[in-house]
Amino acid sequence: MPKLFSTLVLLCLACMASTAFAKTCTVAISGDDAMKFDKTEIRIDAACTQVSVTLTHTGKLAANVMGHDWVLARTADMAGIDADGMKAGMAAGFIKAGDERVIAHTKVIGGGQRDTVTFSTSKLTKGGDYSFFCSFPGHSTLMKGKFVFG
Numbered sequence: 001m002p003k004l005f006s007t008l009v010l011l012c013l014a015c016m017a018s019t020a021f022a023k024t025c026t027v028a029i030s031g032d033d034a035m036k037f038d039k040t041e042i043r044i045d046a047a048c049t050q051v052s053v054t055l056t057h058t059g060k061l062a063a064n065v066m067g068h069d070w071v072l073a074r075t076a077d078m079a080g081i082d083a084d085g086m087k088a089g090m091a092a093g094f095i096k097a098g099d100e101r102v103i104a105h106t107k108v109i110g111g112g113q114r115d116t117v118t119f120s121t122s123k124l125t126k127g128g129d130y131s132f133f134c135s136f137p138g139h140s141t142l143m144k145g146k147f148v149f150g
Contacts, residue, residue, distance in 0.1 A: 024050040031068035033059030035142045046150035052118040055106045063110030067136045070106045075131040077101040085135040094135040126150030
């Protein structure tokens with residue numbers, strides 16, 4: 001009986017340890033009708049294994065007029081993603097289908113709406129050069145910021 005108890009205790013500890021090491025970190029960010037995010041930098045601890053970003057559009061205008069999304073990519077890839085997204089159009093959410101340069105993104109939302117994206121940090125390198133931006137045409141010049149991992 002003591003051996004069974006010891007085995008069960010070890011099994012429980014192993015289960016708790018695996019969940020203790022899995023850490024989901026959350027970020028809330030908002031965009032408005034003035035084409036501004038409320039954050040210019042997002043910092044994520046290297047201990048995070050997943051990140052959930054919730055974008056809220058605090059404005060009143062519709063998605064087809066003043067839509068916003070949140071896109072994460074390497075800083076060097078931003079301009080190309082943005083240009084290809086414009087060609088992809090609103091129906092594609094201004095993200096080219098299958099674009100592997102995009103690490104994560106929300107859908108395009110309008111005033112009063114909210115969307116969340118959750119992604120694995122396995123796609124990130126500690127200290128890498130990452131940026132977030134809005135891919136709605138013309139917005140990325142104002143709606144962008146640094147994403148720091150680690």
